[in-house]
Amino acid sequence: PMRDRLRPYKVIVDGERSGTIRDNHVEDFDVAPGEHRVQLKIDWSGSPIVQVSVESGNTAVLRASAHESTRSPMRDAFHSVKHREDWIDLVEE
Numbered sequence: 776p777m778r779d780r781l782r783p784y785k786v787i788v789d790g791e792r793s794g795t796i797r798d799n800h801v802e803d804f805d806v807a808p809g810e811h812r813v814q815l816k817i818d819w820s821g822s823p824i825v826q827v828s829v830e831s832g833n834t835a836v837l838r839a840s841a842h843e844s845t846r847s848p849m850r851d852a853f854h855s856v857k858h859r860e861d862w863i864d865l866v867e868e
Contacts, residue, residue, distance in 0.1 A: 779841045784815040784863060796839065813865065815839055820862035827867055836868045 783795035786804060789812055796802045796815070808831040815822040827835040842864050 779817060779863075782817060784817050784821075784839065787814045787816055787821075788812070811835075813837060815863045815865055817862065822863035822865035823861070825865050825867055837865055838868055839863055839865045 780798045783797045785795055786793045786802070788804060788806060793804045794802060806829055808829055811827050811829060812824050813827055814824045822839065825837060827837065829835045840863070842861050
């Protein structure tokens, strides 16, 4: 979807902002080995939290994309707080 192409997503790792990522880009974020909670945010919306485990010397790879909505663009823009974490799809690969 075109809706977020011009705006970056905020990358939140363990509740702290770690940086941003833009559409069609790859970014690296250094974290200590162990379990981490990752979420993307934009305005009042975002992704579900994804739990990842990173072993020493390894990398966790996540893919993000704007959620494909079946709702109208106007309804998406004003979607309820109940659905605010389904704006972005975030999955570990």
